[in-house]
Amino acid sequence: MKRYNKFNFVFFLRQATPIYKFISHDAFALSNVRVVDLNFTNANGIQTVNFIPYHPRNNPSAFKDIKSFDINSPQVFAQDFPEKNPIVFLFSPQVYHIFKKINFFQYLRSNYPGCKLVCSLTDPVHHFQNFFRMFLDKANTREIFSTFDLVITYIQLDAINYGMTFFEGSYSVLPYVQPKEDVDIFFAGGIKNRFEKIIRAYEYFKSAGFVCDFHIVGVPDTPPSVYNNDLHINRFIPYHEVLARVLRSRAVLDIAHEGNYGLTVRYFESLAYNKNFITDNPFYRQARFASPKLFLIDKSFEIDKEQFMAAAKLSSNYKNEYSPLRMINFLESILNA
DSSP states (O other), X not given: OOOOSOOEEEEEEETTOTHHHHHXXXXXXSTTEEXXXXXXEEEXXXXXXXXXXXOOTTOTTTTTTOSSOOTTSTTTTTTTOSSOOOEEEEEOGGGHHHHHHTTHHHHHHHHSTTOEEEEEESSOHHHHHHHHOOSOSHHHHHHHHHHOXXXXXXXXXXXXXXXXXXXXXXXOOOOOOOOOOOEEXXXXXXXXXXXXXXXXXXXXXXXXXXXXXXXXXXOTTOOOEEETTTEEESOOOOHHHHHHHHHTEEEEEEOOOTTOOSOOHHHHHHHHTTOEEEEOOGGGGSGGGOOTTEEEOOTTOOOOHHHHHHHHTSOOOOOOTTOHHHHHHHHHHHHTX
């Protein structure tokens, strides 16, 4: 893999979304990568951002001697790097309005000469339009683009329509021991306008004799509940438990939601841990995804169980092609251009 002029990287991650610590695990071991947790508090109508150093287990030297950040201290985020390279600061869109309000982006520009600001979308554009009032029109989109040096998305159509940079995504394989598989199909996710489709899938797979483990959150006006011990409603499970349930399953199910025409975490999990992948997303009908372990479903959700069980014993032959190390190299190549 070609190497480019090095940057240092600072990932800003909301503490509420630890999934990205699992996904980016490989990158966090690099000597030129650091991670800062963001904790938001609101008291008397005043919102405060707390910056907390993250100490990855696979990088014990990262922020080793830093317990907390004094944001007013110059070059506070640069003090820990072994090499004094320009810094790339990576953000999720969820923090855009908060940081814009407190002039944090301008603070970084002023205090870190040569730095680059990158925004990485982890959902389709319409999600940020509906919930974060972003990309609402041309003026709003231009304002966002003027804030960042690079806006990347894993949705190719969004990249085309909004002038973003397309990058398919990344995922770290963690060295888990494979337990006994006692579940056939695992699903976890929010309803995202697909609740009825998820329930139909559950009912079909149950009636076809598959052992299911479904977790659905975001169902309005419904208290946390469990049906038949295999359908969990509004019981949030942290990502380490998601992975534990993936490992004990023969397949992960991906039900597409609006605009999600691209690689998903469920697909990465199936590759990383040798699971069958079941999806109704037409994105995976491309020839490059052809595999005995891929099961494309339609409205009928029909799957040949014998074929399914045989495929579950096969390897995905995954060679870490989507490692976050590839993402670091991609960003260096773009930002050095």
